[in-house]
Amino acid sequence: ELPDEFFQEQAELKDYLLINKIGEGAFSRVFRGIPQKNSSKAYLTRNFTECAIKVIQKDQSSGATIKKDEQTKKSTREQVMKEVQIHKLITCGEGAQNIVQFVDFQESENYYYIVQELLRGGEIFGEIVKYTYFSEDLSRHVIKQLALAVKHMHSMGVVHRDIKPENLLFEPIKHIPSKKPVLRRSDDPATKLDEGEFRPNVGGGGIGVVKLADFGLSKQIYQTDTKTPCGTVGYTAPEVVKDEKYSMGVDMWGIGCVLYTILCGFPPFYDEKIDVLTEKISRGEYTFLRPWWDEISDGAKNCVRKLLEVNPDKRYRIDDLLNDEWLNTYDAVRQREA
Ligand code: ADP
Ligand code: MG
Numbered sequence: 380e381l382p383d384e385f386f387q388e389q390a391e392l393k394d395y396l397l398i399n400k401i402g403e404g405a406f407s408r409v410f411r412g413i414p415q416k417n418s419s420k421a422y423l424t425r426n427f428t429e430c431a432i433k434v435i436q437k438d439q440s441s442g443a444t445i446k447k448d449e450q451t452k453k454s455t456r457e458q459v460m461k462e463v464q465i466h467k468l469i470t471c472g473e474g475a476q477n478i479v480q481f482v483d484f485q486e487s488e489n490y491y492y493i494v495q496e497l498l499r500g501g502e503i504f505g506e507i508v509k510y511t512y513f514s515e516d517l518s519r520h521v522i523k524q525l526a527l528a529v530k531h532m533h534s535m536g537v538v539h540r541d542i543k544p545e546n547l548l549f550e551p552i553k554h555i556p557s558k559k560p561v562l563r564r565s566d567d568p569a570t571k572l573d574e575g576e577f578r579p580n581v582g583g584g585g586i587g588v589v590k591l592a593d594f595g596l597s598k599q600i601y602q603t604d605t606k607t608p609c610g611t612v613g614y615t616a617p618e619v620v621k622d623e624k625y626s627m628g629v630d631m632w633g634i635g636c637v638l639y640t641i642l643c644g645f646p647p648f649y650d651e652k653i654d655v656l657t658e659k660i661s662r663g664e665y666t667f668l669r670p671w672w673d674e675i676s677d678g679a680k681n682c683v684r685k686l687l688e689v690n691p692d693k694r695y696r697i698d699d700l701l702n703d704e705w706l707n708t709y710d711a712v713r714q715r716e717a
Contacts, residue, residue, distance in 0.1 A: 388434050391487035394418035395432060395494065401501065404545075404593070406455075409433045411497060423483050424494075430482055433493040435459055458595065459491045466493070466594045469532055477528035479548060479592040498590055500551040503641070504544035506586060512644035512671075515679055515705075521547070521589050522638050523706060528591035529630050530697045536601035538626045539591065542633030544640060546593040552585030600626055628691040634700065635686025642679060643671045647687060663689035678705030 388408075389397045395412040402409040412432040414424035424430065438455055463484050470481040483494035500506075503521060507513070513521070525547060532539055600623040601608050608615050608623055639647040647665035650656040659665070665687060667680055682705045688694040700706065 388490060391490055392432070392492055393485060394420040394483075395430070395492075397432065398429075401431065404595075406595075407433050407435050412494070414494075420483060427482065427496065429497045431479075431495045431497040433495065435491040435493070437489050437491070456491075459493075462595050462597065463493060465537055465597045465599060466495075468599070469535055469537055469594070469597075472531070472535070474527065474531040474534070477524045477588070477590050478531060479590045495592075496590075498548035498550055498588075498592070500549035500586065502545050503547040503549060503586070503589065503637075506549075507544055507641060507644065513641045515642070515676060517586065518638060518641045518679070519706060519708065521549075521586065521641060522634065524589035525591060525634055525637065526697065526700050526706070529634065530701060532591075532597075533627055533630070533697050534603070535599075536603050537597055537599050539594065539597050539630050539633070540626070541593055541596040542591070542630055542637060544637055546591065547637065548590050548592050549586045550588040550590075552587040598626070625691045627696065628694050631686055631695050631697065631700065635683055635695075638679075638686060639665070639683050642675055642683070643668070645671075647683075661689075663687060676705065678708065682706060 385397070385400075388410075394415050396415065397410045397412050399411050400408055401411050410432045412430050414421065414427060414430060416424075435455075463481070466481040469475060469478050479498060480496035481493070482496060483492075485492040485494070525542070529539065529542070608619065636647055645668075648656060648660050650659060667675070667683075672680070682700075682703050685695040685699065685703070695703070
């Protein structure tokens, strides 16, 4: 059964039909939607038969869990506008193929609606839950695409700041004929393919195109044309300049956490007590825990190490990652699928 709220969300929305809920975040509900082809907005959706619609409730509505005061209301609006502005910006240009495409934005009495391209596979997070961990080939396939998304954002002066498996979405590979059973590790010689044989990218089924989503925490740190920090012209303090330089590294750390997690099935840093966890992170205290990491290659471990480097000056930058030896290892399975 659908909550009353659903009908309200539909009632206030123009040009799109809401079909079913496909996800949610702390302040949002995301629906699969169908654009109404006879609407004035149809030109925006000519390439889409379906889309994803992120609905953010305004603070003051009845029964809302979010705070009610004027201050919060204003800042929520500003946050949503910033998310939309950045999402629009990075949807454009060459190299945006691994960014979930922005389509449309609406504001109604009680909601904000961010209409986006739909990714039918859902979250990479769900695949980790389903398959525990990914083969090195599949991990490389995912991280390469994530790296291209981050490359695009960083080259436009934007940092994502919330890179995690929940915000990584994918399009499933359709229709893969496979005679052999799906096994976890494609690197295992016992599961090698016969010439010309296709198989899902082992240990995660058919993950095709991977795209980065959720720009709710994203920040534009400089304008691409001037390379100067946003909103200032030469009066920026050194610590601000430094902060902005280091903020790119936040995404690289995030990629490191994702890579670690998909390779072994659990995150690099964990503790039930938040202060203990914070301490572990600040010291960069993680291990390649046995036996889970025993059969993972040195190349993959090296890549993780370079990303989970506590010193931001030594940490991989996006171009270092794109040139990483392990990331560029030839993948026969993938090549054949392409
Ligand atoms: P929040 O900012 O609240 O975290 P997100 O933008 O991350 O909101 O969306 C929440 C969830 O909705 C995602 O983790 C994902 O499961 C789903 N989702 C969001 N956008 C899409 C999309 N374009 N295609 C498919 N699922 C999506
Ligand atoms: Mg999210």
